Ligand code: HEC
């Protein structure tokens with residue numbers, strides 16, 4: 001049962017990319033029905049939950065609290081507060097706006113961590129233990145066992161458009177039309193007119209990402225992540241979902257534009273400069 005969950009979740013995590021490559025190869029539109037998770041899976045086996053609880057107590061409870069309320073002993077000293085798991089609200093997802101995350105989404109967050117926040121990466125932890133923690137974390141919120149929360153609609157990434165001057169120009173146009181600039185600023189530097197007025201659903205102040213600065217991204221490591229994030233939105237934050245308002249093609253154009261905002265060469269130059277400075 002648990003192993004089955006594992007395989008399905010892993011397949012879902014990878015299917016997005018596979019789909020986009022496949023459809024691009026033969027140039028046809030995919031007519032497949034959207035991928036959905038239809039119903040709660042029921043609690044994981046007792047031994048998995050016991051292992052998850054043990055590992056959670058060691059690795060997560062110091063920040064997220066023994067009861068998952070985000071009130072561990074370290075929390076008071078953190079400016080960005082650890083997530084309260086009891087509400088079942090997750091930012092980083094492959095599911096539609098307002099929906100629960102998949103198991104793989106939570107696994108993904110634990111594995112990568114959230115860059116530039118206190119949330120560390122647990123990539124060095126055994127995968128079985130990371131999966132067991134996912135099962136345990138889900139028990140903090142009754143939403144995961146509530147059948148009215150289902151089905152979960154997994155994002156379809158459509159046909160990927162590769163970056164080109166045309167794609168970037170269209171992306172820039174969409175960036176302005178969709179009012180991304182209102183929060184992220186006219187040049188993406190995270191300084192739009194609304195930037196200093198925002199807070200998350202937990203009452204903590206929150207700032208729009210500086211999209212020109214790779215190290216300011218919490219989640220995105222590539223253009224597909226960018227596509228996913230503004231498609232699904234970040235639940236619990238003011239960052240909206242644009243899945244309904246834009247076609248797949250336009251979302252790829254916008255993702256290309258957003259990803260191009262980082263001056264990668266400058267980033268590399270800075271790295272080289274600082275290494276050089278160290279050597280001197
Ligand atoms: C040093 C403190 C710290 C530790 C240890 C820690 N976290 Fe976090 N975690 C955070 C903070 C802070 C956030 C909120 C980040 C934000 O809002 O940007 C967070 C957010 C999260 C999220 C929310 C992601 C989303 O999509 O909304 C998940 C899931 C999570 N942590 C799981 C875990 C798990 C599981 C562990 C243990 C394996 C763990 N964390 C250990 C500090 C920590």
Ligand code: HEC
Pocket residue numbers: 091175178179180181182183184194198206207208209216217218219220226229230234237238239240242254258
């Ligand atoms: C109402 C304000 C608002 C609007 C409008 C908005 N964003 Fe955001 N966005 C945010 C906030 C706030 C965050 C930071 C969330 C966090 O740090 O947890 C964010 C985060 C992001 C991220 C995540 C970067 C990362 O990996 O950490 C991307 C990508 C992004 N926005 C793109 C866009 C695009 C593209 C648009 C327009 C289509 C847009 N946003 C519109 C407020 C907004």
